Amino acid sequence: MKKLMSGNEAIAYGAYLSGVKVGSAYPGTPSTEIMENFVKYPGVYTEWAPNEKVALDVGVGSAYAGTRTMVTMKHVGMNVAADPLFYVSYTGSNGGLVIVNADDPGMHSSQNEQDNRNYAKFAKVPMLEPADSEEAKQYVGVALEISETYDTPVILRTVTRISHSKSAVEIEPEPPLVEKTALPAYQRNPGKYVMVPANAKRRHPVVVERQKQLSQYAENSPLNRIEPGDDRIGIITAGIAYQYAREVFPTASFLKLGMVNPLPEQLIRDFAGQVNEVIVIEELEPFIEEHVRLMGIAVRGKEIFPNIDEFSPQIVRECAIAAGLIEAEPASDTPVPRFDLPVRPPMLCPGCGHRGVFYTLKQLGVLVLGDIGCYTLGAAPPLAAMHTTGCMGAGIGVAHGIDKAGVIDRCVAIIGDSTFFHSGINPLINVLYNQGTTTTIVLDNRVTAMTGHQMHPGSGRTLQNKETFQVNISALARGIGYEKIDEVSPYDLDKLSAVVEDHLASKLPSLIVVKHPCVLYAREKHPVPVVDPDTCVNCGTCLELGCSPLTQEEDSISINPMLCNGCGMCAQTCPTGAIQIAEINS
Amino acid sequence: MKKIDFLMAGVGGQGTILASDILVEVGLQMGYDAKKSEVHGMSQRGGTVESHVRWGEKVYSPVVEKGKADYLIGFEMLEAARWTSYLNSDSAVLVNRFRIPPPSVNLGQTSYPTEQELEDYISTRTGQFQWVEGTAIAQELGNPAMAGVVLLGALFARVGGAEDIWLNVIEQLVPIKFVELNKQAFNKGREFGLNTTA
Numbered sequence: 001m002k003k004l005m006s007g008n009e010a011i012a013y014g015a016y017l018s019g020v021k022v023g024s025a026y027p028g029t030p031s032t033e034i035m036e037n038f039v040k041y042p043g044v045y046t047e048w049a050p051n052e053k054v055a056l057d058v059g060v061g062s063a064y065a066g067t068r069t070m071v072t073m074k075h076v077g078m079n080v081a082a083d084p085l086f087y088v089s090y091t092g093s094n095g096g097l098v099i100v101n102a103d104d105p106g107m108h109s110s111q112n113e114q115d116n117r118n119y120a121k122f123a124k125v126p127m128l129e130p131a132d133s134e135e136a137k138q139y140v141g142v143a144l145e146i147s148e149t150y151d152t153p154v155i156l157r158t159v160t161r162i163s164h165s166k167s168a169v170e171i172e173p174e175p176p177l178v179e180k181t182a183l184p185a186y187q188r189n190p191g192k193y194v195m196v197p198a199n200a201k202r203r204h205p206v207v208v209e210r211q212k213q214l215s216q217y218a219e220n221s222p223l224n225r226i227e228p229g230d231d232r233i234g235i236i237t238a239g240i241a242y243q244y245a246r247e248v249f250p251t252a253s254f255l256k257l258g259m260v261n262p263l264p265e266q267l268i269r270d271f272a273g274q275v276n277e278v279i280v281i282e283e284l285e286p287f288i289e290e291h292v293r294l295m296g297i298a299v300r301g302k303e304i305f306p307n308i309d310e311f312s313p314q315i316v317r318e319c320a321i322a323a324g325l326i327e328a329e330p331a332s333d334t335p336v337p338r339f340d341l342p343v344r345p346p347m348l349c350p351g352c353g354h355r356g357v358f359y360t361l362k363q364l365g366v367l368v369l370g371d372i373g374c375y376t377l378g379a380a381p382p383l384a385a386m387h388t389t390g391c392m393g394a395g396i397g398v399a400h401g402i403d404k405a406g407v408i409d410r411c412v413a414i415i416g417d418s419t420f421f422h423s424g425i426n427p428l429i430n431v432l433y434n435q436g437t438t439t440t441i442v443l444d445n446r447v448t449a450m451t452g453h454q455m456h457p458g459s460g461r462t463l464q465n466k467e468t469f470q471v472n473i474s475a476l477a478r479g480i481g482y483e484k485i486d487e488v489s490p491y492d493l494d495k496l497s498a499v500v501e502d503h504l505a506s507k508l509p510s511l512i513v514v515k516h517p518c519v520l521y522a523r524e525k526h527p528v529p530v531v532d533p534d535t536c537v538n539c540g541t542c543l544e545l546g547c548s549p550l551t552q553e554e555d556s557i558s559i560n561p562m563l564c565n566g567c568g569m570c571a572q573t574c575p576t577g578a579i580q581i582a583e584i585n586s
Numbered sequence: 587m588k589k590i591d592f593l594m595a596g597v598g599g600q601g602t603i604l605a606s607d608i609l610v611e612v613g614l615q616m617g618y619d620a621k622k623s624e625v626h627g628m629s630q631r632g633g634t635v636e637s638h639v640r641w642g643e644k645v646y647s648p649v650v651e652k653g654k655a656d657y658l659i660g661f662e663m664l665e666a667a668r669w670t671s672y673l674n675s676d677s678a679v680l681v682n683r684f685r686i687p688p689p690s691v692n693l694g695q696t697s698y699p700t701e702q703e704l705e706d707y708i709s710t711r712t713g714q715f716q717w718v719e720g721t722a723i724a725q726e727l728g729n730p731a732m733a734g735v736v737l738l739g740a741l742f743a744r745v746g747g748a749e750d751i752w753l754n755v756i757e758q759l760v761p762i763k764f765v766e767l768n769k770q771a772f773n774k775g776r777e778f779g780l781n782t783t784a
Contacts, residue, residue, distance in 0.1 A: 004614055004622075108625050132621075132648075165623035165648035166610055246646040313651035336671045339707050341664060342696045344597065344688040346633035382693065543693050548632055551687060552694040 007162040010133035012037035014140030022062040024055040027451040028074030029109035030163040031102035052077035056084040063097035072100040092151035096144030106310030115284035120261035223258030234275030351565025353516030356490035358385040369399040373416035393423025418448035445518040484510035526566030527582035536578035589642035596661025605734035606637035613641035623648035673711035682720035739775020
């Protein structure tokens with residue numbers, strides 16, 4: 001029987017079938033749904049870790065203990081988890097350890113489109129890359145076998161179009177239920193697991209030897225296969241690019257790689273010998289192409305296909321036509337005339353508490369050093385009240401650096417609660433320790449909203465939906481040594497503004513925790529405010545909130561009752577009192 | 587088995603993803619190889635949602651190629667027009683007569699194109715353009731959120747296949763308490779499609 005699954009669902013299913021018992025992750029698009037699906041299977045332990053580094057350390061411990069383990073993250077999460085990736089490459093994993101890494105070519109929901117195949121080479125660990133959901137399911141099991149056979153972590157790489165595309169997956173028999181016997185004692189082996197220089201020096205040659213053995217494995221593995229076709233063009237490709245290439249070159253010869261590190265050199269040589277010209281089709285960096293060229297084989301890749309943005313069938317086709325690899329299709333369709341359609345960027349939800357904060361900061365004209373989350377939408381017009389956003393946890397450190405550079409602008413750092421737990425605590429300590437004056441604003445809605453409302457250390461619930469300890473951000477800051485701390489609601493704009501002014505004037509390291517539930521999560525709705533068309537002068541002040549239900553009509557503002565959540569902020573901004581609320585919300 | 591490529595376009599919260607989940611499952615149950623791909627993540631924050639569904643003997647790419655869509659199903663007028671370059675002279679277009687003004691329109695910076703402008707623009711590629719009163723019909727049934735299933739009904743009137751398969755998949759994928767209402771929405775959409783397709 002076949003069932004449609006997204007790549008992420010298939011990875012979770014594959015992990016269950018292969019006996020993975022422990023999973024740890026920090027949510028990140030496009031990887032999030034893997035752990036959300038894995039938690040539904042019986043007999044598994046899963047958790048949201050505060051960040052990817054913690055998740056991977058947890059995974060390492062579980063694998064050291066001999067348990068099959070999966071850790072998942074998005075591509076930039078691997079930057080955070082890079083430290084443990086490199087040490088576990090040296091120590092080996094003992095139990096099967098698969099690290100699922102989801103890249104985001106095209107940056108659908110990311111700050112960059114780094115190609116994480118480079119991490120596999122950099123850390124000297126094997127990497128598998130599935131091309132559809134069925135392969136995604138199967139490759140998890142293969143990754144675990146490789147991990148245990150060669151004593152290495154294995155990275156399974158997907159991209160957005162694998163993680164978020166659905167295709168048919170063969171449903172397998174349920175895995176046997178394993179009786180829990182007496183728990184094994186941890187096998188102590190400090191010479192292997194304590195990475196002091198003397199031990200690490202002994203481990204590095206082991207890693208290099210392992211690479212050689214894995215190269216041999218790659219030559220004979222069914223993960224890499226030649227699909228014979230006509231011998232004019234031979235295409236080497238992997239992952240989603242294989243699917244696009246297959247559409248565009250239906251009759252060419254293919255070397256389809258399922259294992260992208262290490263690469264099977266003899267297989268590549270054999271393939272190149274069977275065709276007139278070797279073409280590599282891969283998204284982002286020339287990872288395979290450069291390797292093939294270094295082997296002395298004439299190859300073309302990035303001179304034909306771009307190294308930016310995600311591919312699509314038409315990009316592959318257009319580039320192939322331009323390079324003369326295939327004939328142009330007869331142009332039967334009239335070109336589409338130019339017509340500038342209004343764009344539809346995402347924006348903060350109606351009623352979102354973040355809006356009050358950015359509206360206030362814009363009014364105050366302060367420099368805002370931002371972070372990653374829904375609230376990054378505060379950078380978009382008309383709010384336009386965020387001036388830097390780099391990576392998770394960056395804002396507080398950047399604000400402190402600007403402070404120490406001696407600029408005269410008033411500055412605040414702004415960070416969400418999940419991002420604060422991810423990597424905001426260390427820079428908060430740094431401000432205090434180094435006698436900075438940064439005011440940090442934490443937007444505390446008690447959930448990881450951006451990626452779809454995952455739990456975090458402040459939510460009071462685990463990934464497995466068990467009640468748990470709730471970390472209080474103000475108490476945490478007080479424990480560090482912060483003395484100037486306030487908690488405010490974003491729905492009282494005057495009060496919020498006064499608190500921010502007070503903190504900035506104090507010239508002390510300080511913290512403002514803005515507390516409000518995520519409206520999309522809490523689904524609270526209040527009565528819709530009423531606009532009095534006679535009092536409304538249509539000045540557009542309320543539109544500065546950038547709230548989608550507010551629409552400028554010919555004579556006055558209207559509020560779309562289907563979209564409005566009744567938060568009442570627009571009424572507070574109205575200079576003529578034309579917007580009336582039935583009930584004050586806070 | 588001839589390949590059929592569908593594009594569904596709408597705004598976050600309109601049920602575009604549920605409708606495409608139904609459509610790809612129908613394809614699989616009809617014996618096609620079927621794939622779908624969509625971009626979401628920011629979609630709940632009022633952004634554009636695009637979903638690609640492909641049926642065929644053997645489907646490689648989960649993404650429809652520009653100029654090769656057989657059907658474009660627009661959940662919102664402006665969003666439908668955005669995908670015009672994916673059409674060819676044989677494509678059929680079904681557009682829900684419903685508008686959600688984007689922020690730039692609300693702010694008075696740009697204007698929302700008229701229905702005629704959008705229809706003319708899409709019709710530069712294909713003569714097979716049809717408005718569907720999806721939201722109005724769903725509203726009559728008591729829930730405008732079912733517009734997507736009305737659109738599926740209108741699509742069924744053109745694509746065909748066993749009606750049982752379509753209805754069974756709807757039953758499997760919509761919340762239990764809304765199954766009957768959604769089946770009604772599907773039937774209303776089918777009737778609409780049959781009555782308006784010459």
